[in-house]
Amino acid sequence: MFRIAEEAYKDRRFYRAAESLRNFLVLYPGNSKKNRVLSLLKDCFLKLDRPEKALEVSLDLYKMEPTGEFGLESYLEAGRLLAKMGEIDQAKQIFSSICRQSYSRAMAEKAALEFSGIDLLSDGEESSPEGESCREK
Numbered sequence: 001m002f003r004i005a006e007e008a009y010k011d012r013r014f015y016r017a018a019e020s021l022r023n024f025l026v027l028y029p030g031n032s033k034k035n036r037v038l039s040l041l042k043d044c045f046l047k048l049d050r051p052e053k054a055l056e057v058s059l060d061l062y063k064m065e066p067t068g069e070f071g072l073e074s075y076l077e078a079g080r081l082l083a084k085m086g087e088i089d090q091a092k093q094i095f096s097s098i099c100r101q102s103y104s105r106a107m108a109e110k111a112a113l114e115f116s117g118i119d120l121l122s123d124g125e126e127s128s129p130e131g132e133s134c135r136e137k
Contacts, residue, residue, distance in 0.1 A: 002020075002033055005024065006040065012047075018041060018045065021041040021044065022041065025037060025038075025041075035064065038057050038064075042057040042058055042061070042074075051084060054081055055081045055085070058081065061074035062078065069104055069107065072098060072104050072107040073107065075094060075097075076110055079094035079095050092118060095111040095112075095115045096111075096115070099115070
């Protein structure tokens with residue numbers, strides 16, 4: 001079923017791939033490929049222009065591995081999606097949370113860059129204190 005979903009994704013049939021991946025998750029909830037399935041499902045939702053669904057999947061990936069690089073990358077992606085959806089305050093909370101964690105300095109630096117980008121794009125507002133503390137680390 002996962003192979004069928006991968007083939008559908010490669011053929012740019014994203015809706016079919018997403019349906020196959022969702023079925024896979026229902027039928028095999030504890031499968032070792034769950035991370036790969038969820039990552040592909042997130043990509044399908046992004047291709048289908050469904051950022052709210054991609055956000056849900058990114059948060060699920062983070063919950064599965066909150067201290068690992070893969071989980072933190074998914075959390076960072078969730079913040080980016082929130083920013084694109086106009087939920088700037090929630091995005092800032094995620095970036096700030098990543099900056100405060102001590103598991104991955106590389107992810108903290110990426111979150112600081114995202115924070116800087118949001119502050120630069122803000123309509124003439126001052127940069128937020130969370131962003132300043134994030135960039136200082």
